Amino acid sequence: MCRHLAYVGPEEPLGRLLVEPPHSLFRQSWAPRRQRYGTVNADGFGVGWYAPGDPVPARYRRAGPIWADLSFADLARVVRAGTVLAAVRDATLAGADAEAAAAPFAAGRWLFSHNGAVAGWPDSAAHLVSALPPVDLLSLQARNDSAFVWALVLHRLRSGDTPAQALGEPVRLLARAAPASRLNLLLTDGETIAATAWGDSLWYRTEPGRGTVVASEPYDDDPLWQEVPDRTVLTASRTGVLLAPLEDPAASPTPGSARAGSPSAKEPCH
Secondary structure: OOEEEEEEEEEEEHHHHHOOOOOOHHHHOOOOOOOOOOOOOOOOEEEEEOOOOOOOOEEEEEOOOHHHOHHHHHHHHHOEEEEEEEEEOOOOOOOOOHHHHOOOEEEOOEEEEEEEEOOOOOHHHHHHHHHOOHHHHHOOOOOOHHHHHHHHHHHHHHOOOOHHHHHHHHHHHHHHHOOOOEEEEEEEOOOOEEEEEOOOOOEEEEEOOOEEEEEOOOOOOOOOOEEOOOOEEEEEOOOOEEEEEOOOOOOOOOOOOOOOOOHHHOEEEO
């Protein structure tokens, strides 16, 4: 379910990233090529971007399908940005949250998206509410699983975790509570991208001078696209990508294994 994309690099019109490629995120809303769960991503969409000199991103979100929004077509044609996070949504469950349930979620300089589902939601995650302060629970932006995942991530960011740690620890926590969950997460602060591959597809393309794209699936057939292995956390900048393994809580720990996000666990990719 869902498709999402993050880009960091030279300024580009939103449409060049999200609409014009032959298998763009726009087209993935009705004809994804690699989506294994769900078929049509028409339950909402959103795009967040950063204007020069302003660390707080702007967002445009709607509850309906991206192809039906003529205002988005105009916006995508003229707005330019060097960092973008966008998503099209296939709802896990029916709900009344509408636009509030559509990614990207935001707080301060951060944008966040979740592609996947927490298995058995909400029962499977009920005992995890103790991981959040009461004010965070009362401040949930929607009542779906993605909003709860975002609350877990944001709490760790505010506690001082790096982006890779802030994504990796909630993924392990949720995977332990609901092992069949799919937890592909995207996070950006306007300068870098962090992401996890856990149960669904994730790809990246990086090229000096052209920036870095991280996406659920390639939007064209450029041979520079590379698939991220499952159970991986990715960090990316304008110049390259780092990959690190994410420990599966279902697997037995091995002595001396590197912790995801630590320097010894990282593998550079260009």
